[in-house]
Amino acid sequence: MFPIKLTGAQIFFKVLEEEKVEVIFGYPGGAVLDIYDELCRHENIRHVLVRHEQSAVHAADGYARASGKVGVCLVTSGPGATNTVTGIATAYMDSIPIVVFTGQVPTRLVGSDAFQEVDIVGITRSCTKHNYLVTDVNDLARIVKEAFYIARTGRPGPVLVDIPKDVQQATARYEPIKEIKLKSYKPVYKPNVKQLQRAISLIKKSKRPLILSGGGVVHARAHEELREFAEKIKSPVTSTLMGLGSFPPDSPLWLGMVGMHGTYAANMATGECDLLIGIGVRFDDRVTGKVDTFAPNAKIIHIDIDPTSIQKNVPVTVPVVGDCKITLSMLNKMLNEDGIDEKELEQIRKDWLFQIEEWKKSKPLKYEQKEGEIKPQYVIETLYELTKGDAIIATEVGQNQMWAAQFYKFHRPGQLLTSGGLGCMGYGFPAAIGAKVACPEKTVVDIAGDGSIQMNIQELATAIQNNIHVKVIILNNSYLGMVRQWQELFYERRYACTYLSYAPDFVKLADAYGAVGLRVEKPEEVRPVLEKALSIPNVVFVDVRIPPEENVYPMVPAGSPITEMILV
Amino acid sequence: MAKERNEKEQKHIFSLLVENQPGVLARIAGLFSARGYNIESLCVAPTVDPEISRVSLVTTGDEFILEQIKKQLNKLINVVKVYDYTQIPYVQRDLALVKVRAKPEHRAEILRIVDIFRSRVVDVSPDYYTVEITGDEDKIEAFLKLLRPMGIKEIARTGPVALARELV
Structure with a gap:
């Protein structure tokens, strides 16, 4: 076919269709009008109109986490673009594949401080995997194609493409891009076999191994391979917050989450293990605690797709650069061919597994149930039962996030959506909206606090207008709970500016938006009200009044070794 | 770590x-x-x-x-x-342009130093010589040290550029 001339806006959608984009989260404005005008002619692409551009990015991010596909977001120039920055940084820290398209003033005005002009490429340079300013319509198809490619390959991440208005209007001959040629970008997927052999020899010798699984296993959907690997080498498994869902929570080898609010067993095991196998992790400070005392007795095998993660925070004995799924299946294959002596392995690991079991039994996750008080942990346990462990859970940030991570058990990758790296309040609600768009058949619940829900509460309108029936459980303690907890424990209870003495009536507020608001004030109401909330075919806000001074335990004070925990 | x-x-x-x-x-x-x-x-x-x-x-x-x-x-x-370039042999050069005060009684001395360092005068004005020198950092530092007593007015330096001796 002879290539025909198309406008930039038309070319934009041609590439989106090639990339099989189903949904765009966005907000129109002057500098993207041409793309929006063209959008009307593409009924196969759903547009979800949000109420704030930050939410468009979070929703695209939630969509990407839940579906494993690239999330797409479209906003205008200037304030539309700057509003995306928090969302982009969130996706960047958690390695989420999204592409953010921003309108820009016409090229002849770029640099003139024109109306609604900002240098968004300059602003986002340090929080995107890569970004582009398109200055010629002839480059548009290639750049959009590259953006998707870069976002989803290697260590995934957000990519921003800034498209000036005149580029959207200009015409060019269009031919589908068949091949992406990037001189310098060639992610390594297949690990070095020699390193794997070294890893296996350490694994065989180890008396006290521990697997630490992270977001990389979730992103690579390597959960099956991980389970096989752990069972084969008879090693207990813990995970980071981002790694929840990568290992079956009902396995006897599962220890729960590690880190600042990790389980006693997981943190103790990290302190005592003689071999730590980090898979798709980056040894963040919330995981390691005081880094000098982290896993003091252990040799470390570190598997990650991003070479910069390796040797960044902790010294590593065996570095392995590769995709988690490919690396684990290669390890499994090598172990099979090697023929490991299971009996012998069981013998070597016997004391260790016994010790682990002791830790698990002696200090499990727990909370004190007091008469008449609604414990947030109980709310989440009840939610787990009622949803049969199958719901997609989004969280905000703070206590709500940690209770959700501790007391909901995650069975599959993409089931927990949480801002792990950036710790971004206001993330959960729009992310839940994005996830519900990706998985309409699943129950999607945002576990929120009364502080963070108010950071993007305007998205109630988005959920109602687009019939996206997510449920929001507000664990309402009238405080910025996690900050208050730090003040209680480390600042002698001086609750500076963390008391939210005024909050809207969330039930009435939901009602005003056309959603359903429910309130829980007594422990015995928890179950029936949650049941009702889950059964109503609408957006539901559940305002749960929890004790104001309930804390998240275990807790490792920042900068302490992770084996030194404050327990309940 | x-x-x-x-x-x-x-x-x-x-x-x-x-x-x-x-x-x-x-x-x-x-x-x-x-x-x-x-x-x-x-x-x-x-x-x-x-x-x-x-x-x-x-x-x-x-x-x-x-x-x-x-x-x-x-x-x-x-x-x-x-x-x-740490583990492999490489060559490295800085270039500096130095504007030095050229009082009549110093001119011969400046030219002698320029000659010793195999540098050259690229511009002459009634009061100044502008001298171009290339070399590694030490050489340029030594050169500047000798010229300093005459009065260096301005310096523009490139910082090192480097190439490996073999193709890597």
């Missing part, structure tokens, strides 16, 4: 091949400032391939920081290749 840090700070020269596109230098400079790495000097110019530029970059850090710098540079999409 933190314990080992800062013990062995070493000066280091990286040579990068980068795509000759707007914003590439900003990405490199931004990486250094955001992660708290030090740039001692930086030189950029196109190579024989006009689409590719070479960046010669001098930085300091211990071996862990230098390893991170190398990996982080490699991670930038527009950076095609990162050469680390």
Whole structure:
């Protein structure tokens, strides 16, 4: 076919269709009008109109986490673009594949401080995997194609493409891009076999191994391979917050989450293990605690797709650069061919597994149930039962996030959506909206606090207008709970500016938006009200009044070794 | 790991091949400032391939920081290749233009120094000589030391540019 001339806006959608984009989260404005005008002619692409551009990015991010596909977001120039920055940084820290398209003033005005002009490429340079300013319509198809490619390959991440208005209007001959040629970008997927052999020899010798699984296993959907690997080498498994869902929570080898609010067993095991196998992790400070005392007795095998993660925070004995799924299946294959002596392995690991079991039994996750008080942990346990462990859970940030991570058990990758790296309040609600768009058949619940829900509460309108029936459980303690907890424990209870003495009536507020608001004030109401909330075919806000001074335990004070925990 | 840090700070020269596109230098400079790495000097110019530029970059850090710098540079999409010139033989040159006061009684001495250092006078005005010198850092420092008593008015220096002696 002879290539025909198309406008930039038309070319934009041609590439989106090639990339099989189903949904765009966005907000129109002057500098993207041409793309929006063209959008009307593409009924196969759903547009979800949000109420704030930050939410468009979070929703695209939630969509990407839940579906494993690239999330797409479209906003205008200037304030539309700057509003995306928090969302982009969130996706960047958690390695989420999204592409953010921003309108820009016409090229002849770029640099003139024109109306609604900002240098968004300059602003986002340090929080995107890569970004582009398109200055010629002839480059548009290639750049959009590259953006998707870069976002989803290697260590995934957000990519921003800034498209000036005149580029959207200009015409060019269009031919589908068949091949992406990037001189310098060639992610390594297949690990070095020699390193794997070294890893296996350490694994065989180890008396006290521990697997630490992270977001990389979730992103690579390597959960099956991980389970096989752990069972084969008879090693207990813990995970980071981002790694929840990568290992079956009902396995006897599962220890729960590690880190600042990790389980006693997981943190103790990290302190005592003689071999730590980090898979798709980056040894963040919330995981390691005081880094000098982290896993003091252990040799470390570190598997990650991003070479910069390796040797960044902790010294590593065996570095392995590769995709988690490919690396684990290669390890499994090598172990099979090697023929490991299971009996012998069981013998070597016997004391260790016994010790682990002791830790698990002696200090499990727990909370004190007091008469008449609604414990947030109980709310989440009840939610787990009622949803049969199958719901997609989004969280905000703070206590709500940690209770959700501790007391909901995650069975599959993409089931927990949480801002792990950036710790971004206001993330959960729009992310839940994005996830519900990706998985309409699943129950999607945002576990929120009364502080963070108010950071993007305007998205109630988005959920109602687009019939996206997510449920929001507000664990309402009238405080910025996690900050208050730090003040209680480390600042002698001086609750500076963390008391939210005024909050809207969330039930009435939901009602005003056309959603359903429910309130829980007594422990015995928890179950029936949650049941009702889950059964109503609408957006539901559940305002749960929890004790104001309930804390998240275990807790490792920042900068302490992770084996030194404050327990309940 | 933190314990080992800062013990062995070493000066280091990286040579990068980068795509000759707007914003590439900003990405490199931004990486250094955001992660708290030090740039001692930086030189950029196109190579024989006009689409590719070479960046010669001098930085300091211990071996862990230098390893991170190398990996982080490699991670930038527009950076095609990162050469680390520490372990391989390489040649390195600085160029300096030095404007030195040329009082009549000093002129002969200046020209003698210029001659000894195999540099040359590229501009003469009633009061000043402008001298061009190339060489490694030590040579240029020695040269400047000798000229200083005559009165150096201005200096423009490139910072080192470097190439490996063999093709790597």
